[in-house]
Structures are given as structure tokens and as C-alpha cells.
Amino acid sequence: MDEKQERRDNILEAAALVFSEKGYHQARVEEIAVQAGIGKGTVYEYFASKLELFQEMFGTLLGRWFEELYGTEVWEGPVVEQLRRILVVHLEFINRNARLARVTFVDSYGVDQELDQWMYEQRQEKVERMEQFFCEGIQRGEFRDDLDAALLAQIFTGALASVVVPVVMEEIEIDAAATANRVLEVLMHGIAAR
Amino acid sequence: MDEKQERRDNILEAAALVFSEKGYHQARVEEIAVQAGIGKGTVYEYFASKLELFQEMFGTLLGRWFEELYGTEVWEGPVVEQLRRILVVHLEFINRNARLARVTFVDSYGVDQELDQWMYEQRQEKVERMEQFFCEGIQRGEFRDDLDAALLAQIFTGALASVVVPVVMEEIEIDAAATANRVLEVLMHGIAAR
Amino acid sequence: MDEKQERRDNILEAAALVFSEKGYHQARVEEIAVQAGIGKGTVYEYFASKLELFQEMFGTLLGRWFEELYGTEVWEGPVVEQLRRILVVHLEFINRNARLARVTFVDSYGVDQELDQWMYEQRQEKVERMEQFFCEGIQRGEFRDDLDAALLAQIFTGALASVVVPVVMEEIEIDAAATANRVLEVLMHGIAAR
Amino acid sequence: MDEKQERRDNILEAAALVFSEKGYHQARVEEIAVQAGIGKGTVYEYFASKLELFQEMFGTLLGRWFEELYGTEVWEGPVVEQLRRILVVHLEFINRNARLARVTFVDSYGVDQELDQWMYEQRQEKVERMEQFFCEGIQRGEFRDDLDAALLAQIFTGALASVVVPVVMEEIEIDAAATANRVLEVLMHGIAAR
């Protein structure tokens, strides 16, 4: 039983590797099998199709990531500290998994209609979770009450994604804590000279 | 001669349409030919391969966009107004070309090694142009001088991209001017309660 | 030992069911195993291959059928009554085993060279047995002596097969006795107006 | 235009050859292509799938056969002569196309649900055409009016199929005219001694 799960995870890991290197369309099921050290047919014992394997891999990956980032643990401190924590964890995660993170960039839209929608929904869910943080921050009086939480969530998400691009693309490591602080500083107090 | 250019543009237009709807891999050369109202073979009279056609289409498109957004025209007013203008133009452009804009989201990384690099470079160039704006803003005293222009450029770019996602994905139109103002307000004065 | 035979028959029964529903090529060994309530590997403990299983199943089935239809029991009455009896038994058998009878229709030729030949031989044997009936009928003066017994056997066999098609294909039940009488009437006294 | 038709027919001919030799499942699309002297991909320019190719081949073949056998030409003579003609044409056709005729025997049921139905319907259509002959014969007073035309059609069809089996299976040639006469004699005047 445990062994089945192990083998499954094994395949998912291999899939993550190959998909992130080649993108969905360039990836060959056989290469994933070889990477996992098993026969081609065995992949199909665990996943119904290449697409399902991709979705499962992607979902599992994103799920784990999410859990790590926005996990259910209660956070009692100031929201801004929560944001800082998210930024740091996020950046550290990317530092450690640059290649894996490419999956989210590589050849992912357009795979198929259904997947597109699913990925967009995943993204939206993430944004909505962020929105709640900002709502809470506004209610607690930490954040300005004349701003739209949804917009803040969008901008925060975008900023986060943007900062991460060079890490992923050039496999440059960045200083998670320092970068998080700098990004937060900008978002918290703005650009304008005072 | 002019006719050749016209035919070429014709194909590029058809390519943009089809690639943006289907993504690179799902798009069929024949469909592009049909869309352009020509024979399949003719495409190959103007472009050596599907990949070259994609690159050409993508480059031309991005070039035009860039020109419109960050064109060479001298801008004398405050940098913040320049940013506002960029935001507005950008949002309006997306409003008008949501489908076309999908190209930049759809199935673009992973097409091939070379193209990935090229697209990343395009993105970096854009970010660097933005960086110059922020540098100028800092020098002019419009922006805080304790912030890193490169980081600001990243954040701005990310925010811009992020705000645009729903427009592209759900083909919702947004109020360009209002959204621009709201984004700018956040970026300029920050989130923190005062 | 007896248990082994039971298990074997069990598999044959399952095979008959699945092969008759799907035909040889569409039938999956695993489905037969499931149908027999055993593991896939076990099938191979009793039969060397899918083909052998099919041949065994088919032969056994046809053998039993044959025995029932043209069994060795001596028949003393008029040949025409013998024919009637064969018709009735045949039709009743089909009524009861329509699905099973499909095996002989479904996807059976072309399975493999050897099997084709074997099936043809089975058919020929059946025809030859019929031929003997007609010979006897002619000798006894029941049938016209200006006809070729072999041809009569062919025609009788064909008529029998033909009448049975709708039963097998549409799983319609027919009145065995009535149909037998009507077929015999035609064959005995001909179509021509008198 | 004519050329396209020629090529198409070319493929159909090759398909008939290969399908009749191997049966549907054993036949390889590539072998058909090679047989037709073209590339594998070309087959798919003319037929959407292996199944469609088979159906088209089978339908065309049966259609031609039908046309030749029961063609629309008005027949003014006695129905019995029409039947004789059908028998003769049928037997001559089989003599000339024994291998082709195997197609209808080989591996045809069970190919797929849809095809099964279609083939059965083809058969039924044929039987129904026959039924009309017998109806007409009965109305004209040529045939007994106490018999069911539908049953006669079944029996005639079965007899026809049965007589043909050895030709197809053993590639023995038979004397079409003589056999037709003998079959008709049996069917018309019956087996019973008078």
C-alpha cells in the first residue's frame, strides 16, 4: 500500500522534473518512465494519461506549496508580518526549487481547455486567499481603509511573481529575507517621495 | 514588392489570431493558412517554419506594442504621469486586444530553448526600460531615494501583468483610467495605514 | 484434481460469456478473469494463451452443442421428422443461448489461420452429417432421388443459419416449433405455386 | 478530380485485399498503404480512420455487388427467372472474387459496435429486397400464397450464403449456371418425393 504510494510519488517526481525541463508538449511519457526508472507501461498503471499525470503532478506540487505558504495554522500577529512570512517562505521555496518552479511558467497554458481553466482557478484561489489577508489588515487598521483588498491581492501576487522570474529563469539565488523586506517596504509605504 | 509585404502581414495577422486562440502547439499551420485565405504551402514561401512564423509574429506584435507604450517620444512631464500614461495605454491596449494578448500567456515558454531565451530577454528589456523611468523619478525627487529602481521596475511590471490577467482570461473589460489610478495610488503611497 | 477441472470450466464459462459479448479481439483476458472471479495470472495457469483459451472454449462449446443436436442416439422414425427435431432443438438451443451463440458469429474468422481452418472443418463435419440424413431420406424414398444430398445439406444448413440470425442479433425469441414447421414446409414442398 | 477518385479507389482496392487476407484487426494500415504503393499518411488524406476505411471499403464493395445483383433495372419476366439471374450473377461474382468475398466472412463482426449494427443492417436490407421479390412472385401467382415472403427471403439468403462457403474458403470454382439451377430446383419444387 505504502509502496504503491511511493511508486506513485516516484513517478510524480520524475514527471515534475521532465515537464519542468521540457514543458508539457516536448515531454515524452517514456522519458518520464526512464527518469523514474520504470517501464513505460507502468506509468499508465498509476495515471490514466499524460494529461492526467501532468494535472496530478501540477496539483500535488501546487498543493504542497500552498500548504507550506498559506497553511491552516492560525496566525495571531500583525498581518504585515504574515505577508512578510509569506514572501520569505515563497522566496526560499523558489530558491530551493527553481527548476521545479519552472513548471508553473513552462508551457502550461494552452495544454488543454480544461487545464487552462483549472490553472486559472488555482491562481484565483491563491489571489482570493491573499485578499482575505488584506481584508483582515484593513479591518485591523493596519492597512488603509480606502483601498480595495482585491486590487491589493492582485498587486501583491503580481509583485511576488515578478520578483521571482530571474530566480527561475536564470537560476540565480536571491536573499529571501532581504528581498522580502524590500518588497514589503515598497508596498507598505509606497514609492512617492515624502 | 509591396504586395509581398501585404501578404506577409496578412499571414502574421492570421498567425497571431490562431496562436492566441490555440497556443503554439495546438495551432496548425493549415489553420493559419486558411485564416489568411491562402494555401498551406504559401506560408512556407514567407516563413521557413512554424517556429519562425511564431517568432516573427510574436516579435512584430511585441515590437508594435512596445513602440506604442514606451515609444521614443520625449516626455517632459512628471514621471508619475508617465507611469499613469503607460498604465492607461497598456490597459486600453489589453482591453482592445485581449485575445491577442493571450499570446503572451498561452503556451509560450517551452516552445523551444531559443525562443524561451528570446522571450525572457524581451521581458527584461521591458523591465529595464521601466527601471530607467524609476531612476529618473528618483533623480527628479519624485520618488523616494532609498529604493532600488530595479526592484521598483520588477514590482511595477508584475503589478501590471497581474491586473491584466482577468481581462485576458475572462475577457472582462476594465476601466483603464480608474484602474490605472488605483494601482498608482497603491504603488505611490503604499498600503500602510497612516 | 476435480477442483482443477472445476476452476478450468469456470474460466471457460467466463470466456464464453466475454468472447460472445465482445468478440475475440475486443475481449480482454483481465475481463475474463474478473468474470471468473479470479486473478489475471491464474488464467495463464490453465491456458497457455488467449488464443488457446478461445480455441478451447469454442471447441468445448461447439462439441456440447453438436452432441445435443446430432448426438449418436439412433433415430428410427422418418428422416423428415429427424430434420424437424434437429430444427426444433437447434432453434430452442439458440433461443436459450442467443448470447452464447453469438460466439459463432462474432469475430471468429480471421483470429488465426489455424483456427479458421478448424472452424471450417467443424462446419463441414456438420454439413456432412446432414448429408447422410438426406442420403438416407433419398434411399428410403422420402426425398426425391433426382437431387444431390450434398447440395441439400448445404441448403438446409444455410437456411438454418439464416433463420437464426435475428434471434442472435436482436435477441428476439422465436417460436421454435412453428418456425421449424414453416421452414420444413418450404424445403419439403417448395415455393412454386401448384 | 478523376485522379483523386482513382487514388481513392486504389486505396479501397488495397484495403479489400489486405482486410480479406488478414481480417480487420490483423490488418495494418501501413500494409494497406504499401499495397496501394503510397505512404502511410496518404491513407488518412482519403479516410479518417482505419474503421472508416473498412466501412467504406465494405460498403462500396457491397454496394457494387448489390447493384450488380439486384440493380434498379426493371425486370419484366417471371420472378423465378429473376431469382435464377440473381443466383447466377452471385455465383459468378463469387467465382471471380472469392478472395474479396472473404471480407464478409473474415473478422467482421465485433469490430466495433457501430459497424456490427451497420453490417447487420446491410444484411437486412438485402433480405428485405429479396422479400419484395417473393411478395411479387406470390402476387403474380408464381409462388404459393400460403408462405411467408419474409421467411422465403431468409431461406433463400441462407441457401445462397451456404452454397458459396466452399468457394470462398477453399477457393474452389463452381459452375454458376448449373448450381443456380440445382438450388432453384430444390427451392421451387421442394425435397419431398412426389
Add this chain to the structure above:
DNA sequence: GATGAATGAGTGTTCATTCAT
């Protein structure tokens, strides 16, 4: 003996690209 997880040979189908017309 029984099992079912693992295997990989085998094949239908797609589609970018070519080239004779």
C-alpha cells in the same frame, strides 16, 4: 497454486514540411 504489478512491443494517427504542377 494464485496473484497482480510491471512490462514493452506494437500501431493508429497527427501534422510540419516538401515538391511537382
Add this chain to the structure above:
DNA sequence: AATGAATGAACACTCATTCAT
């Protein structure tokens, strides 16, 4: 120049068979 019929390399997926447990 323009075409589109022809091509065949490439690949996802199936399933009979094996064999370690």
C-alpha cells in the same frame, strides 16, 4: 509565385504475458 497532395517521423497508449511474492 502559389498550391495542396503526399509523406513519414514521432508518440500516446493498450494489453497479452511474465514472474517475484
